[in-house]
Amino acid sequence: MKRKKITIVGAGNVGATCAHWAAAKELGDIVLIDVAEGIPQGKALDLMQAAPVEGYDSIIIGTNDYEDTAESDVVVITAGMARKPGMSRDDLLNINAGIVRSVTEQIVKYSPNAYILVVTNPVDVSTYIAYKTSGFTPNRVFGLSGVLDSARFRTFIARELNVSFEDVTSFVLGGHGDDMVPMVRYTYVGGIPVEKLIPRDRLESMVERARKGGAEIVNYLKTGSAYYAPSASVMQMAECILKDKKRILPVSAYLQGEYGETDVFAGVPAIIGGNGVEKVIELDLNDEEMTALKKSINSVRNNIAKLG
Numbered sequence: 001m002k003r004k005k006i007t008i009v010g011a012g013n014v015g016a017t018c019a020h021w022a023a024a025k026e027l028g029d030i031v032l033i034d035v036a037e038g039i040p041q042g043k044a045l046d047l048m049q050a051a052p053v054e055g056y057d058s059i060i061i062g063t064n065d066y067e068d069t070a071e072s073d074v075v076v077i078t079a080g081m082a083r084k085p086g087m088s089r090d091d092l093l094n095i096n097a098g099i100v101r102s103v104t105e106q107i108v109k110y111s112p113n114a115y116i117l118v119v120t121n122p123v124d125v126s127t128y129i130a131y132k133t134s135g136f137t138p139n140r141v142f143g144l145s146g147v148l149d150s151a152r153f154r155t156f157i158a159r160e161l162n163v164s165f166e167d168v169t170s171f172v173l174g175g176h177g178d179d180m181v182p183m184v185r186y187t188y189v190g191g192i193p194v195e196k197l198i199p200r201d202r203l204e205s206m207v208e209r210a211r212k213g214g215a216e217i218v219n220y221l222k223t224g225s226a227y228y229a230p231s232a233s234v235m236q237m238a239e240c241i242l243k244d245k246k247r248i249l250p251v252s253a254y255l256q257g258e259y260g261e262t263d264v265f266a267g268v269p270a271i272i273g274g275n276g277v278e279k280v281i282e283l284d285l286n287d288e289e290m291t292a293l294k295k296s297i298n299s300v301r302n303n304i305a306k307l308g
């Protein structure tokens with residue numbers, strides 16, 4: 001069996017940590033590519049030299065040349081600027097839109113059969129750009145949002161109840177912005193509805209903290225944004241494709257009538273397997289949830305409208 005090939009575009013904080021998780025999980029061989037000369041080469045060599053210690057068999061190369069990325073199975077786009085304190089993710093639109101467009105052109109040229117996972121912010125708009133630029137079918141292009149946002153929400157709940165992190169399941173709907181919609185009604189702890197375990201006001205404060213989870217870390221770091229949980233989250237999405245896991249994960253997916261929306265990317269639960277987004281799952285939402293979802297998707301649409 002041929003080993004899988006994963007390209008990670010952008011060898012900064014998120015990209016290099018994606019490579020780390022991918023190697024640790026032995027997902028395949030890894031190519032790190034960046035415009036910065038020497039950075040992907042140095043980080044890739046360093047990471048490969050951990051292989052004898054950790055015992056993984058991934059060949060990891062760093063490059064500035066897209067020829068080295070040819071025939072990738074999965075490409076993760078992390079190229080672009082991260083925000084600093086006081087900025088919103090949307091403030092990155094002007095600078096990152098062109099980067100995502102040009103990166104996608106190169107990916108399509110060298111890996112016409114790849115699945116593209118987008119991380120670069122504002123992610124729902126970046127994913128839309130990658131989708132339109134690639135000409136790929138919508139199941140093959142999707143973005144990181146809800147796995148990360150719900151991981152934050154799940155973390156807060158697990159700590160509040162002092163239970164295992166893995167027993168908390170949840171998801172987050174809508175765009176990856178301040179008006180994302182953590183779904184309390186669909187959050188369970190060991191199969192028990194969370195509303196039976198945590199009072200409403202405490203839950204609401206955790207919803208707020210999850211919504212602002214990215215900014216909380218930006219305000220600590222000052223020089224950039226989160227990367228350990230983001231890279232773990234997107235590599236879980238990659239793993240689902242590479243191993244045909246068919247897990248249900250919240251991802252930024254192309255909507256074609258689901259939730260009454262078309263031609264937009266937003267966070268929704270979906271089955272993720274060997275064919276990428278195999279099915280978007282539509283849930284019954286109450287009026288309050290639907291209003292919040294529509295508000296969040298409208299913010300994404302407003303940004304798409306700003307694209308030249």
Ligand SMILES: NC(=O)C1=CN([C@@H]2O[C@H](COP(=O)(O)OP(=O)(O)OC[C@H]3O[C@@H](n4cnc5c(N)ncnc54)[C@H](O)[C@@H]3O)[C@@H](O)[C@H]2O)C=CC1
Nearest residue numbers: 010011012013014034035079080081082119120121123230
């Ligand atoms: N969707 C999500 O949930 C998350 C999104 N992000 C986003 O991911 C992006 C990357 O964040 P970090 O890795 O922390 O930033 P970083 O600044 O550490 O790394 C970005 C890298 O992209 C490279 N780059 C710039 N233009 C490029 C191009 N045209 N081709 C290839 N590489 C290029 C830079 O040289 C740099 O090495 C940001 O836009 C950030 O907002 C970060 C965390 C979560």
Ligand SMILES: O=C([O-])CC(=O)C(=O)O
Nearest residue numbers: 083089121214215225226
């Ligand atoms: O907050 C940011 O800018 C990076 C990000 O999307 C996150 O950590 O959720």
